[in-house]
Amino acid sequence: MKIQHATHPDDLAALDDESVRARFLEDALFVDGEVTLTYTHHDRMVLGGVSLRPGEQLALPVPAELRSETFCQRRELAVVSVAGSAVVTVDGETYALSRGDVLYVGRGARDIGFAATDAEPGALFLASALAHTAFPTRLVPLAEASATAAGATETANRRTIHKHLHADGVQTAQLVLGITALEPGSVWNSMPPHLHDRRTEAYLYFDLPADHRIQHYMGTPGHLRTISMSNLQAVVSPSWSVHFGTGTTNYAFVWVMAGENQDFADMDQVAITEL
Numbered sequence: 001m002k003i004q005h006a007t008h009p010d011d012l013a014a015l016d017d018e019s020v021r022a023r024f025l026e027d028a029l030f031v032d033g034e035v036t037l038t039y040t041h042h043d044r045m046v047l048g049g050v051s052l053r054p055g056e057q058l059a060l061p062v063p064a065e066l067r068s069e070t071f072c073q074r075r076e077l078a079v080v081s082v083a084g085s086a087v088v089t090v091d092g093e094t095y096a097l098s099r100g101d102v103l104y105v106g107r108g109a110r111d112i113g114f115a116a117t118d119a120e121p122g123a124l125f126l127a128s129a130l131a132h133t134a135f136p137t138r139l140v141p142l143a144e145a146s147a148t149a150a151g152a153t154e155t156a157n158r159r160t161i162h163k164h165l166h167a168d169g170v171q172t173a174q175l176v177l178g179i180t181a182l183e184p185g186s187v188w189n190s191m192p193p194h195l196h197d198r199r200t201e202a203y204l205y206f207d208l209p210a211d212h213r214i215q216h217y218m219g220t221p222g223h224l225r226t227i228s229m230s231n232l233q234a235v236v237s238p239s240w241s242v243h244f245g246t247g248t249t250n251y252a253f254v255w256v257m258a259g260e261n262q263d264f265a266d267m268d269q270v271a272i273t274e275l
């Protein structure tokens with residue numbers, strides 16, 4: 001498992017571009033036939049990717065760094081289908097996921113496996129946080145997530161924010177998670193920007209054609225850094241960091257948070273003029 005240590009905001013300015021990428025970007029989460037995992041010390045989240053070839057089956061490993069018997073011994077896990085379809089097995093129960101569906105797996109689950117459907121490859125994004133207690137495993141199809149329209153075409157940020165795991169929905173110990181999809185012609189996500197010093201947040205960009213890029217912004221409002229990202233890459237935003245981006249076309253992204261609270265609306269808005 002890859003390990004990324006935590007970064008103090010004062011240290012960001014001294015980092016060269018490669019160091020910024022090494023500390024915050026997950027650029028190789030999806031490797032054919034593998035389950036990859038990264039442990040970030042920011043709120044001890046684990047992010048991962050499962051890239052399934054047709055007919056393939058893979059098991060969730062238990063990395064030695066967790067010093068636990070099973071992956072979910074002290075953790076909860078969200079499995080998000082970001083391409084194709086797949087079947088996830090949790091202690092013998094099977095859940096079929098299509099693009100945009102999320103499976104929440106509660107603390108205490110023991111055996112977790114992933115299988116492609118015979119017809120197509122599948123890609124699953126994994127996000128995990130420490131859990132103080134066990135909540136039931138639940139499937140949240142995209143159609144059942146709460147959906148809110150945001151932004152406007154005039155400002156190129158018209159999008160739908162789908163919330164799958166949130167305080168008024170499926171109960172979790174820490175994880176708050178959803179998917180935002182930008183409409184054709186809209187390219188700015190999370191604009192105007194915001195901060196929430198109570199939670200770390202990660203974004204996994206998907207549905208971005210291979211010949212396009214997203215410039216993801218992080219840092220403090222007065223000292224921004226950009227990270228150029230391609231499809232199926234994720235980026236960690238520490239609690240002190242803004243997190244927004246612009247693409248060369250429209251796209252979708254999974255956002256996932258963990259930390260002090262689960263209040264999606266607990267955001268400190270940043271005026272565009274402060275950037």
Ligand SMILES: O=C(O)C(=O)C[C@H](O)C(=O)CO
Nearest residue numbers: 159161180189190191201255
């Ligand atoms: O487009 C948006 O706005 C978002 O999706 C915002 C994210 O949900 C977020 O950053 C929540 O803190």
